[in-house]
Structure formats: C-alpha cells, structure tokens
Amino acid sequence: MNAPISDASWTRFDGIGRTPLGFEPTPLIPAPRLAGALGLEPAGLLLKMDAHNGFGLGGNKVRKLEYELAPHRLEGITHLVTSGGVQSNHARVTAAAAARLGLECVLVLNGPEPKIPSGNALLHRLFGARIVSVDSREARDPAMERVAEEIRTKGGRALVIPLGASSPLGALGYVRAAREFVGQLAEVGGRPTTIFIASSSCGTVAGLTLGLAMAGRSDIRTVGVSADVSEGEILERASILSAGAAELLGAPDLTAPLIPEAGFVGPGYGLPSPEGQEAQARFARAAGVIVDPVYTAKAAAAMHAWIESGRIGRDERVVFWHTGGHPAVLA
Numbered sequence: 001m002n003a004p005i006s007d008a009s010w011t012r013f014d015g016i017g018r019t020p021l022g023f024e025p026t027p028l029i030p031a032p033r034l035a036g037a038l039g040l041e042p043a044g045l046l047l048k049m050d051a052h053n054g055f056g057l058g059g060n061k062v063r064k065l066e067y068e069l070a071p072h073r074l075e076g077i078t079h080l081v082t083s084g085g086v087q088s089n090h091a092r093v094t095a096a097a098a099a100r101l102g103l104e105c106v107l108v109l110n111g112p113e114p115k116i117p118s119g120n121a122l123l124h125r126l127f128g129a130r131i132v133s134v135d136s137r138e139a140r141d142p143a144m145e146r147v148a149e150e151i152r153t154k155g156g157r158a159l160v161i162p163l164g165a166s167s168p169l170g171a172l173g174y175v176r177a178a179r180e181f182v183g184q185l186a187e188v189g190g191r192p193t194t195i196f197i198a199s200s201s202c203g204t205v206a207g208l209t210l211g212l213a214m215a216g217r218s219d220i221r222t223v224g225v226s227a228d229v230s231e232g233e234i235l236e237r238a239s240i241l242s243a244g245a246a247e248l249l250g251a252p253d254l255t256a257p258l259i260p261e262a263g264f265v266g267p268g269y270g271l272p273s274p275e276g277q278e279a280q281a282r283f284a285r286a287a288g289v290i291v292d293p294v295y296t297a298k299a300a301a302a303m304h305a306w307i308e309s310g311r312i313g314r315d316e317r318v319v320f321w322h323t324g325g326h327p328a329v330l331a
C-alpha cells in the first residue's frame, strides 16, 4: 500500500460543489457462491453495488451527475440537455435528475424511435423528458447545440451535459466512490488485487483510478471492460479525463493501474454476446444478482474468462463493480 498522495487534494475535493442524488455508501457485499462457481475461494469475490444507489433506478451515472449538476452550475438554468442511445442509462438518470430539480429535460437520442417504448426508453418518457431523435452518433452533438440555441431564443438557458456525464467534473463522482470503497475495504478486511468494471465513455474508470491513487491504493488495478470502444480509446479517454480531474483537485496526475479489455464487446454495442449471457445466468443463479446485457454482463464475462485462463489466480481477491443498467434487462 502506498501512502495517500495528498491530504490537500482531498480538502480541495471536499470543497467542490455537488448535488447529492444517490444513497451512499453503496453496498460492498461478498458473493461466496458465485466466487465458488468461478473457482475462487469463498471470500475471493466482492460486489460493489452502485446499481443500488437508489436514484432514478440507479447506476454509475448518478455519481457523475452529482458533480455535473453542482448547485453553482444550475444558477439560471431552465433545461438539462444531454444525449445517448435510445436505451441510454445516462439519459434516464439525467431525466430523473431534471424532474427532481424542477428543470425541463431534452434528450437527443440516436437510433430508431421505439414504437412501444420499454426499458430505459419507457423511463425517459415517464420522467417527462422531451426526446429529439437523430439517426447517428455523429449527429448528436450538433443537435444538442441546436436544442440549446432554441431554448436560448425562447428565453431559457440549457446546461448541456456531455455523453455519459464523462467530463473531468463528472469523473469526480468516481474519485468520491474510490474513497468510499477504500474505507469499506478497511472494514471488510479484504485485500483485492483487481476490480472489473464496464467502460465506455470512461469517466468512471478515470475517476476510480485517480481516486484509488489519491487514497493510497495504487496496488489495486482496474480492468476497464469495453462495451464498445477499443483498448486504445479506453486508455486515451481515461487519461484525458483523469488528468482533467486531477487538475481540478490540484492533485498529481497519477492513477492506479488501468488495464483496458476490449475482447468482450461481442456483436457490438448494445447487442447481447453469448459469453455475456452465460455470465448473466451465472450471476443470477449463484448470487441473485442481475447484470445487464449492454455493459455489466460483458464485464462479468471478462472477469470469468480472466479467472478461467489463470490471468487471475485462484487465491486472488477480486471486486466486480456493478455499474447498473438494470432497465436494459426488461427492454
């Protein structure tokens, strides 16, 4: 274990504005039967349940939005505008936050509009968001600008939230999560070597690896399992975001190790993979835990494969960081 980098950075961190939305700490729970099913010792697997942070059906976007939606950033704001796919978890939590805060919400979503909305598409509408459909990922940013301009001409003011709330500011939500987790480890007495976590826009792993380093736990490596992007993109996005977050904190730009893993995307973003479905069944039957087909099932599949192939030793302790996505199971 390394010494914590800098108390001054944590002091600065605690002075940064935040709008609490989720419950914390999220549970860190043992999963002895699942550990056994994977060939680990019974104490070899912990689940960090950000899926259960209790806001807008939960998940990792809650922690990032708490910083994106800090009180000082909402002054004079009438609308939240963000983007994603038609089944976006981020869009769902943003719509819930707008409802909580008494703001209008516009979601720019790419992909065919569902005839009968289900899963997150249903929840976007239930939370009262207006949906603007575009036909490609590339069309999202220009459409958000157009929407913000239209709001301006009508006398309102939009806060445009980047994809996945993955900005340096949003990443601070996972710096906070890392500190919370390290505190819980002290209670549980676990000595994990590796965290498996689903990744895409990479604000989550950026904040997590920065926070682990700040908390003196650079001995824990994080495997960022891609839902869509390449390994190079994971490293590039994460390093830009963690450097930006470190700058906000006056902290050194040092992170705990991040290992990108893009071998489990399967047929593509949002499409179930056979390995993911197998992992999903194993989580459900050996732990009573649901993982979603888009993100967390693929991270679970990677964890299984790493244990099976010996990349994780049978006596190692690992953490599966559950980032949510439950509505996709019912989409």
Ligand SMILES: *Cc1c(COP(=O)(O)O)cnc(C)c1O
Pocket (backbone or CB within 6 Å): 059, 060, 061, 089, 090, 164, 166, 198, 199, 200, 201, 202, 203, 204, 205, 292, 295, 296, 323, 324, 325
């Ligand atoms: C968005 C999302 C991720 C990926 O988080 P990033 O910060 O975009 O890398 C992982 N899991 C779930 C369930 C998500 O919704």
